[in-house]
Amino acid sequence: MNIKIKIGLALLFFVELFYFGLIFLSDLNFQLLNPQGSIARQQRDLGMLVIGILLVVAIPLIGAMYWFAYKYRAGNKKAIYKPDTRHSKFTELVWWLIPAVFIFILAIITWNKTHALDPYKPLESSVPPVRIQAIALNWKWLFLYPDYNIATVNFIQFPQDTPVNFEITADAPMNSFWIPALSGQIYAMSGMSTKLHLIADNTGDYRGQAGEINGRGFSGMKFIARASSREEFENWVGEVRRSLKTLDENEYSTLSKPSENNSVTHYSSYEQNLYNKIMMKYVVPDGEKKMEEM
Amino acid sequence: MEFLFGRLTLGALPHEWFTIGGTVFMTLAMIGVVAFLTRMKLWKWLWHDWLTSIDPKKIGIMYFIVAALMLVRGGLDAGMIWLQQVMGASSGGYLSAQHFQEIFTAHGVIMVFFVTMGFLFGFMNYIIPLQIGARDLASPFLNTLGFWLYVAGAILINMFFVFGGEFAAAGWLSIAPLSGLEYSPGVGMDYWIWSLQISGIGTTLGGINFIMTILKMRAPGMTLMRMPIFTWASLCSMVMVVIVFPLLTATVALLNLDRLLGMHFFTTTAGGNAMMYTNLIWMWGHPEVYILMIPALGVYSEVVATFSGKRLAGYTSTVIALNAIAIISLFVWLHHFFTMGSGANVNAVFGISTMIIAIPTAVQLFNWVFTMRKGRIRFDTPMLWFLGFVFTFSVGGMTGVLLAVPPADFQLHNSLFLVAHFHTMVIGGALFGIFAGFSYWFPKFTGIKLNERLGKYAFWFWIIGFWVSFGPLYILGLMGAPRRLERYDSVTGWQPLFVVSLIGFGIICIGTAFLVAQIIVSIKNRKKYADLTGDPWDGRTLEWSTSSPPPFYNFAVIPEVKNRDAFWEMKKEGKRIKSKYEDFEMPKGTATGIYIAIFAFFFGFAMIWHIFWLAIACALGIVAFIIFRTFYENTEYEMKAAEVEKVERMR
Numbered sequence: 040m041n042i043k044i045k046i047g048l049a050l051l052f053f054v055e056l057f058y059f060g061l062i063f064l065s066d067l068n069f070q071l072l073n074p075q076g077s078i079a080r081q082q083r084d085l086g087m088l089v090i091g092i093l094l095v096v097a098i099p100l101i102g103a104m105y106w107f108a109y110k111y112r113a114g115n116k117k118a119i120y121k122p123d124t125r126h127s128k129f130t131e132l133v134w135w136l137i138p139a140v141f142i143f144i145l146a147i148i149t150w151n152k153t154h155a156l157d158p159y160k161p162l163e164s165s166v167p168p169v170r171i172q173a174i175a176l177n178w179k180w181l182f183l184y185p186d187y188n189i190a191t192v193n194f195i196q197f198p199q200d201t202p203v204n205f206e207i208t209a210d211a212p213m214n215s216f217w218i219p220a221l222s223g224q225i226y227a228m229s230g231m232s233t234k235l236h237l238i239a240d241n242t243g244d245y246r247g248q249a250g251e252i253n254g255r256g257f258s259g260m261k262f263i264a265r266a267s268s269r270e271e272f273e274n275w276v277g278e279v280r281r282s283l284k285t286l287d288e289n290e291y292s293t294l295s296k297p298s299e300n301n302s303v304t305h306y307s308s309y310e311q312n313l314y315n316k317i318m319m320k321y322v323v324p325d326g327e328k329k330m331e332e333m
Numbered sequence: 334m335e336f337l338f339g340r341l342t343l344g345a346l347p348h349e350w351f352t353i354g355g356t357v358f359m360t361l362a363m364i365g366v367v368a369f370l371t372r373m374k375l376w377k378w379l380w381h382d383w384l385t386s387i388d389p390k391k392i393g394i395m396y397f398i399v400a401a402l403m404l405v406r407g408g409l410d411a412g413m414i415w416l417q418q419v420m421g422a423s424s425g426g427y428l429s430a431q432h433f434q435e436i437f438t439a440h441g442v443i444m445v446f447f448v449t450m451g452f453l454f455g456f457m458n459y460i461i462p463l464q465i466g467a468r469d470l471a472s473p474f475l476n477t478l479g480f481w482l483y484v485a486g487a488i489l490i491n492m493f494f495v496f497g498g499e500f501a502a503a504g505w506l507s508i509a510p511l512s513g514l515e516y517s518p519g520v521g522m523d524y525w526i527w528s529l530q531i532s533g534i535g536t537t538l539g540g541i542n543f544i545m546t547i548l549k550m551r552a553p554g555m556t557l558m559r560m561p562i563f564t565w566a567s568l569c570s571m572v573m574v575v576i577v578f579p580l581l582t583a584t585v586a587l588l589n590l591d592r593l594l595g596m597h598f599f600t601t602t603a604g605g606n607a608m609m610y611t612n613l614i615w616m617w618g619h620p621e622v623y624i625l626m627i628p629a630l631g632v633y634s635e636v637v638a639t640f641s642g643k644r645l646a647g648y649t650s651t652v653i654a655l656n657a658i659a660i661i662s663l664f665v666w667l668h669h670f671f672t673m674g675s676g677a678n679v680n681a682v683f684g685i686s687t688m689i690i691a692i693p694t695a696v697q698l699f700n701w702v703f704t705m706r707k708g709r710i711r712f713d714t715p716m717l718w719f720l721g722f723v724f725t726f727s728v729g730g731m732t733g734v735l736l737a738v739p740p741a742d743f744q745l746h747n748s749l750f751l752v753a754h755f756h757t758m759v760i761g762g763a764l765f766g767i768f769a770g771f772s773y774w775f776p777k778f779t780g781i782k783l784n785e786r787l788g789k790y791a792f793w794f795w796i797i798g799f800w801v802s803f804g805p806l807y808i809l810g811l812m813g814a815p816r817r818l819e820r821y822d823s824v825t826g827w828q829p830l831f832v833v834s835l836i837g838f839g840i841i842c843i844g845t846a847f848l849v850a851q852i853i854v855s856i857k858n859r860k861k862y863a864d865l866t867g868d869p870w871d872g873r874t875l876e877w878s879t880s881s882p883p884p885f886y887n888f889a890v891i892p893e894v895k896n897r898d899a900f901w902e903m904k905k906e907g908k909r910i911k912s913k914y915e916d917f918e919m920p921k922g923t924a925t926g927i928y929i930a931i932f933a934f935f936f937g938f939a940m941i942w943h944i945f946w947l948a949i950a951c952a953l954g955i956v957a958f959i960i961f962r963t964f965y966e967n968t969e970y971e972m973k974a975a976e977v978e979k980v981e982r983m984r
Contacts, residue, residue, distance in 0.1 A: 068826055070813035071744055079744065086741040093731045100698055101727050107705040108720060111641070112712065121707040122643045130703075131650045138695035146685040149738050153681035156740035159674065212511040213607055215672060215747055219813030223743020226673045228608065229510075229601040233674040246825070250672075250747035250815050252504050253511055255430045258421075258820045321601050 070246070075266070076221040076239045078156065085152050089145060096141050158225050159234045161204065168202035168236075169272075171195060172314045173216055175209035175227035175249065176294065178256025179301040180216075183314055189279045190286045190306040190313075192294070193262040198269040199242050205235040210295050210317050215250030218264045224250045230321030232314075239266035256299035263303075279305040286310060339943035340520060341496065351432070355494030385922040387473035388885050392480050393459030394778065397771075399487055400451025403443050406491065408845070410440035415802075415838050419831045422823040433819035434502035435521065439490070441505025442525065446532055447487045449625045449759065452767045454483070454539055456628065457567050460774060461543065463876035463883060464561045466552025466892050466899075471545035473920040474962065479539040481930030486532025489937050493524050496942075501525035504817070506618055507588070509599035509610035514592045520941050526589050527937035533581050540574030543567060552875070554894035558652070561874040561898075562638075562645060565652050566631025569659040570624045576663065577624075581617040584610065593940075608673060615666040623662040625759065627655060629766025630697060633719050636769050637701045638898075639870050640716040641708030647700045648897060654693035654700075661690050671739040672746050680739040687737035694730060698723070713870070714788035718769035721796040725761025729754060732807070750810020753803045760799060768795075768848070775855075776869045780881040782862045787851035794844030802837025805830035873901040886919055889977050914974040914981075921970055929958045 074080040111118045161168070172183040182191045197203045207216050209227040217224035222237035239245070242265075249260040267275070284290070286309035310316075370376055383391055413428070413436050420426040428436070458476065462469060470476050493500050498520035503511045512522050547568045551560070560568075587598040588610065597605035638645040645651060667675065667683035701723070710716065732754040736742050745751055768791075776782045809830050814821070821827055855862050868877040878900045879888055890913065896902040936951035938944075 069811050071811045082740050082744050085738060086735055086744070089735050089738050089741065090731060093734055096695065097727050097731060100695070100702065101723060104698070104702050104705065104723055105720070107702060107708075108710055108712075111705055111708050111710050113709050118709075119707050120642070120709045122709075124644065124646070124707055126646055126703065131647045134647065134650060134696050134699035134703075135692065137699075138692045142688050142692050145688055145734065145738075149684045149688065150681045153684060153739045154677040156743075157677040158743065159676070212516050213508065213611075217747070217815070219744065219748075223740065224672050224746060225743070226670070228673075231608075231674075246813070248815055251508075252434065252817050254502075254516060255434075257434070258430060258818045 070219040074220060075241050075243060075245060076237055078158075078162075078222040078237045079220060081152075081156055082223055085148070085156070088148065092141060092145060096138060158223065158236060160236065162202040162236050162238055164200075164202045164238070166198075166201045168204045169197045170204050170206070171197070173205055173207045173227065174314070174317060175207075175211050175214035175216070175253070175260075177211040177254060177297040178249075178260040178299050179294075180247070180249075180260065180262045181294065182262075183309055184276075185314070187276050187280075188308050189276060190309040191279065192301055192304040194265070194303040194305075195247075195262065196265040196267055196272055196275045197239070198272040199239050199266045201269070202236060202238050205237070206314065207233045207235060208314065208318055210320070212253040213251055214253050214260075216247075217250045218245050218247040220245040221264065221266075226251065230318060232318060239264075242266050242268065254297075256297065259300035280307045282307040286313070336946070337944070339939070339945070341942040341944065349432075352494050355491075359491070359494060380924075381922070384927060385477075385924040387469075387477050387920050387922055389458040389462055389470050389473070389476060390778075390883065390885070390887075392476060393455045393457075396451050396455030396458060396480060396483075399484055400448050400455060403447040403451065403487055407440055407443040407448055408842075410436050410443065412838060412842075414440060415831070415835045417819050419828065419835050421818065421820045421831075422828040424820045426819060428819060430819055431499070431502055434504075434817070435500040437817060438501045438503065438505055438507075438525070442490065442501075442529070444759070445505065445621070445625070446529065447483070447490070449763050449767070450536060451483065451487075452771075453570075453625065453628050453763075454480075454536075456563075456632070456767075456770050456774070457539075457543055457571075459778065460876055461546060461564055461567055462550070463777070463879065463887055464564045464874050465547060465550060465555060466875050466888060466894065467546065467550040468887050468891075468917065469550075469920055470542055471549055472542050474923060474926065474968070475538045475542045477923065477926035478929060479535040479542065481926045482535030482538070482933055483532045485930040485934040485937070486528040486530075486535065489531065489934055489941075490524060490528035492938065493521070496938075498524070498941075506614050508607075508614070509588065509591075510601045510605075510607040512588060512610075513600050513607075514595070515600065522592065523589075523941040526585050526592070527941055529585055530582060530589075531933050531937050533578055533585070536574055537578040537582070540571040540578065543571040544575065547571075552891050552894050555899070558649070559894055559897045559899070562634035562648070562651055562655075563628065563631035563874075566627045566629075566634070566655050569655045570627040573620050573624050573627075573659050573663070577617045577620040580613060581621075584613040584617065587613075611670055611673070612666070615669045619666040619669065620662050622755070622758065623658060625763045627659060629763045629770075630655065630658075632766045632770040632773070633701065633722060634697075635874065636715045636719050636773055637704050639773070639872055640711045640713060640719075641705050642711075642871065643704055643708035644873075644898060644901075645700065646703035646706075647696075650696055651700050654696045657693040658690055661686065661693075665690065668737055668742070671742045677739075684737045684739045684742075688734055691730060691734050698727070713772075714783065714785060714792060715769045715773035715870075717789060717792045718765045718772070721792060722761055722765040722769070725757055725765065725796070725799065729757030729761055732757065744813075745810060747815055748810040749806045749814045749816050752816045753806035753810060756803050756806075760803075765795075768792075773870070774876075775852075776864045777867075777876055777881050777883070779856070779859075780864055780867075781855050781859045782864050782869055783855045784851050784858075784862065787847050787854060791844050791847035791851060794840055794847060798837050798840030798842075798844055800837070801840055802834045805834040805837070868900075873898040875899050878903065884980055886917070886972060886977070889914055889981050914977045916974050917972050918969040919972050921968055923962075923965075923968070925958055925962045925965075929955055932958065 071083060074083050170185050172185060174181040179192050182195050207225060207227045208231060209229045214227040215224045216227050221239055225233045225235045245264045247262040247264045249257060282305040284306050286306040288310055417426045417428045417433055501507055501521040501524060503517060507525055510516060547564060590596045591598050591600060597603040599605050599607050599610040601607055634645055634651060665683060665687040668687045671680045736745055736754060772783055772788055809827055814827050864881055867880040875892060878892060932951045932954040936948055939947035939951060
């Protein structure tokens with residue numbers, strides 16, 4: 040290779056390295072690697088375990104590949120050259136067995152962990168859970184607190200060390216509900232109610248967002264999930280209850296129209312049965328009307 | 334007016350800078366090409382020798398040209414996406430959300446359907462008949478028809494630049510209900526539907542044709558277990574095409590019924606089921622990525638064996654592994670939506686079935702490792718691409734297994750980690766395979782060896798550029814950055830990584846420039862780089878036994894195959910193919926494929942804009958041409974032995 044090009048490549052490489060270094064020094068917020076809740080932590084640990092097991096096979100295999108590439112290079116006349124080597128059936132069987140054993144181990148882990156970390160499974164805790172119903176609208180998140188009869192847009196608060204039980208649906212295209220620091224995501228779909236359970240170990244504001252592309256306002260469809268002390272949470276509920284806005288039928292039909300980058304809104308109360316009504320709208324033809332008749 | 338032009342009104346014509354720019358550029362390019370052809374009096378040559386040719390070698394080259402053009406388009410899209418994401422911190426940037434979403438949709442569709450598929454079909458057209466010792470494909474007509482339908486789809490997808498409207502903005506798979514009439518009322522989604530329908534039918538026809546060819550046209554003595562691995566890989570891939578592409582056609586047709594006639598297959602209301610769309614499209618979509626991957630694995634097996642100067646270790650294992658990958662990949666589609674809430678049992682089953690694919694894939698790696706052992710390895714460009722692929726592909730494979738673990742997937746799904754993963758597979762796997770295959774077989778295509786030095790520069794820039802641009806995306810994924818965001822808060826700290834990623838894209842562009850320069854330099858100095866032997870790499874399979882480029886009938890005498898690596902064994906025995914010529918039949922060129930594709934193109938166009946009279950007329954045209962073609966009797970002509978001898982002497 041031309042020496043100039045070599046120098047150029049090396050320079051480029053070091054510029055990159057330098058830049059990467061700068062980024063890492065300016066502490067990156069690895070939300071998936073620094074989880075703030077037990078669900079997200081278990082998800083991370085599982086991921087690390089899987090990668091670890093895979094590396095046990097991959098490193099020797101890839102290493103052998105590059106070692107052989109070096110050792111048996113055409114320039115190395117000392118290396119043995121046997122163009123017609125045939126491998127016995129037994130050797131080939133070993134090639135199949137090695138990865139098979141590892142995948143077998145991984146399969147057992149996967150089966151167990153998939154059941155253990157099923158997002159539908161309620162979390163065990165001595166504290167009673169907080170229930171939140173999340174509704175994906177175009178393009179904002181509406182949250183209902185059925186136990187407190189309050190509603191919010193693009194903001195939720197809940198106490199730390201308390202299980203939070205989400206029920207999730209949509210009155211808009213399919214979406215995905217995701218708070219990376221606390222737990223993985225689950226889809227929000229109209230006419231369906233999905234469930235997600237999570238718990239926050241530490242107080243803080245966590246970024247929540249829409250995961251699945253759903254149109255123009257997709258990027259702006261984010262919310263804040265605030266984990267606070269029990270006391271602050273109760274105060275916050277009181278504050279929301281004092282809000283002048285209520286989410287009645289009219290207000291909901293305005294809210295559910297497409298809008299982008301909505302700011303946080305509090306509603307001191309909402310129409311009873313709103314969540315079911317939104318669901319029923321899609322479950323049966325004219326579902327909304329039938330719900331009213333009931 | 335509405336009857337005449339449907340939805341196509343003056344208001345729909347291009348009026349944004351990018352569409353007008355596209356129109357102007359395409360018109361100028363068109364005028365340039367037409368002027369050049371007229372001036373050089375090349376029209377007749379173009380029509381007779383290329384466009385209406387049924388020679389799979391020429392069709393293969395035409396596939397390459399179209400795919401390369403589409404690669405430029407897809408690459409430009411990629412650059413625009415990256416630039417917007419760099420600028421997108423705290424609501425900056427130069428693209429609107431709609432435009433950004435159109436671009437990444439187009440990028441995905443073009444790269445998968447028109448670039449990777451195009452290149453693979455190009456290789457298969459050129460190489461498979463040569464590898465199996467055949468003079469042509471089983472059905473030359475289906476082949477040209479498939480190719481021209483692919484071209485019609487490729488043009489149609491770019492037509493929104495000219496006729497305006499908008500492009501689909503719901504991601505490359507247009508997941509319902511976002512792609513339904515309620516949320517995407519414009520013509521954009523219809524562009525997506527019809528270019529996929531038309532090119533998809535072309536792909537299905539190609540698949541059928543290659544299966545027939547491989548099963549029925551092999552040279553005497555070439556049993557299935559003596560076939561070269563690339564042919565085996567293509568066979569697996571084409572069987573999958575025939576199994577899953579009808580699924581795509583049906584799914585997209587149902588979506589179209591929803592949109593056109595107001596039906597309710599995938600709508601959220603009136604009993605429609607949007608989840609069913611996700612299921613159906615991924616039942617095609619996951620096998621599709623393996624359709625792209627498997628022929629590339631075949632290319633690598635050829636390259637490793639040739640450049641190690643050694644028999645492929647574990648031929649039987651490789652064949653079983655390829656078949657296993659093909660079959661198992663039909664049963665894993667649900668891993669694309671673990672997050673839909675199917676429940677732990679379903680998720681675990683599909684997670685494990687996905688992991689099982691890692692077994693035959695690892696076996697492939699073992700085969701290559703042991704092929705290199707005790708070989709004599711030459712580091713020509715194809716081998717470099719292979720070695721680069723091994724590392725990239727292993728990382729991609731490991732992240733793939735990670736994504737197959739449902740609880741981990743809940744965090745990584747829809748994140749940039751996922752984006753990095755599948756680009757590692759498609760670029761590091763399929764595209765590097767295409768580059769490896771291209772530099773490996775280029776001497777066969779042209780009789781010219783490629784400039785090695787430029788090829789090596791291209792490789793190093795590509796591999797470094799790839800990791801500089803996709804490494805940060807893995808990191809961003811771990812920071813919880815979702816994909817497809819055109820704007821984000823600057824407090825997230827994502828911007829510097831997007832900057833690194835964009836730099837990587839720049840390096841990739843330099844690599845691509847070297848690839849182009851390599852071809853230009855080599856062709857310019859074709860005397861210096863000429864390869865007169867037809868076998869520049871000391872090859873092992875039959876395609877190297879004929880001259881470069883091969884005569885239009887491939888083999889003057891059909892070789893008789895006695896072993897695997899047929900040509901290698903022939904060379905060892907020191908026997909060249911005997912030259913006792915016989916008469917044989919060759920297919921005649923035909924323009925019917927082009928005519929049908931033109932009708933198909935206008936049919937698609939008419940359906941997009943709801944110009945129903947034109948659609949009906951075109952549909953009738955297609956049917957008429959197909960019936961007309963079935964009455965053709967003399968589609969072949971006789972090639973006399975004396976003529977063959979004359980051609981052979983002149984070479």
